[in-house]
Amino acid sequence: MIAEVTCIWDFAGPPIYYITHPNSLKSDAVYLIEFNLMENMQGKKRKCKISRMAKETMTNEMTIIQIIKYRMELIFTYAVQAEQQQLKTKKPKIVVVGTHFKGTSDEKEQAAEQFRILFQEIKSTPYESYVVRKMYLIDNESSSGSKFQEKLEQDICGFLNAMPNTIPLTWFNLQRLLQEMGEKEMHVDYDEVCKVATQCGILKENLKHTLNYLHDLGIVMYFQDNRQLRDTVVLNPRKVSNITEELITAVKTDDEMVS
Structure with a gap:
C-alpha cells in the first residue's frame, strides 16, 4: 500500500516571527514566498505591535524585496544541507507569487517588471538555483485565483512528485x-x-x-x-x-x- 501525504505550513509574515521559522525549514519541500503586487517592492513594510497590550510598536526597516531575499536566505541556510550543495541538487524549490493581481495588461506589465527586478537582485547568490524563475500571479478575490493559479498548482505537484520518500x-x-x-x-x-x-x-x-x-x-x-x-x-x-x-x-x- 502506498500513501501520499502532503503537509502544508503557513508561516507568519511579520519579522518578529522569523526566529520561529528555522525549526520548520526542511529540504523536501516547496516554499511559496508571496508579496503584494499593489505595494512598491522598494517600499518598507508597515510597523506593528508585538501584542494587543503593547504600547510600543516595532518598525520594520526592510523593504519588500529585502524581506523576500531574507526569506530565501533563511531557506537556503536551514533547508539546504551541505551534501545537497555539493551534489548540486535542486531541493527545496522556492516559488515567488505576486498577489492582488486583477488581470489587466498594465498590471501584468508592472508585475513582470517587479519579477525582473527580483530575479536580477538574486543573481549569483547561493540560493539562486533553488528559485523557480517563473512569474506566478494570483487574484485574491477570485475563486479561481487567475489563469496563473492552475499553472502554479500543476508546477507545485510536479515539484513534490519529483522528491518522493519511500518509507517502511x-x-x-x-x-x-x-x-x-x-x-x-x-x-x-x-x-x-x-x-x-x-x-x-x-x-x-x-x-x-x-x-x-x-x-x-x-x-x-x-x-x-x-x-x-x-x-x-x-x-x-x-x-x-x-x-x-x-x-x-x-x-x-x-x-x-x-x-
Whole structure:
C-alpha cells in the first residue's frame, strides 16, 4: 500500500516571527514566498505591535524585496544541507507569487517588471538555483485565483512528485500511533517513544532516523543534536505553534486600525 501525504505550513509574515521559522525549514519541500503586487517592492513594510497590550510598536526597516531575499536566505541556510550543495541538487524549490493581481495588461506589465527586478537582485547568490524563475500571479478575490493559479498548482505537484520518500510500513505505523498519542499529550520522553517503536518493529538504533523523518514532515518535533531537548519528543507541533502565538503576536497599530 502506498500513501501520499502532503503537509502544508503557513508561516507568519511579520519579522518578529522569523526566529520561529528555522525549526520548520526542511529540504523536501516547496516554499511559496508571496508579496503584494499593489505595494512598491522598494517600499518598507508597515510597523506593528508585538501584542494587543503593547504600547510600543516595532518598525520594520526592510523593504519588500529585502524581506523576500531574507526569506530565501533563511531557506537556503536551514533547508539546504551541505551534501545537497555539493551534489548540486535542486531541493527545496522556492516559488515567488505576486498577489492582488486583477488581470489587466498594465498590471501584468508592472508585475513582470517587479519579477525582473527580483530575479536580477538574486543573481549569483547561493540560493539562486533553488528559485523557480517563473512569474506566478494570483487574484485574491477570485475563486479561481487567475489563469496563473492552475499553472502554479500543476508546477507545485510536479515539484513534490519529483522528491518522493519511500518509507517502511513500520515507520508509517509509528507515525499513526504517535499522532494518536499527540491528541492527549503534547510531548513524551524519548524512552516512551522507544517502547512504542519496538512494538512497531523498529529497532532502537534506527529510531532516530525515523524521528528525524517525522520531524521533517512536521508530524513531531525531535532535536537530536540539542542536549536539552534530545530526550524529549514533541508529539503535537500544532500546540507548540499555538503557545508561540500566545507569546508573540503581531497586531496592527492603533493608527492603522483607525484608518
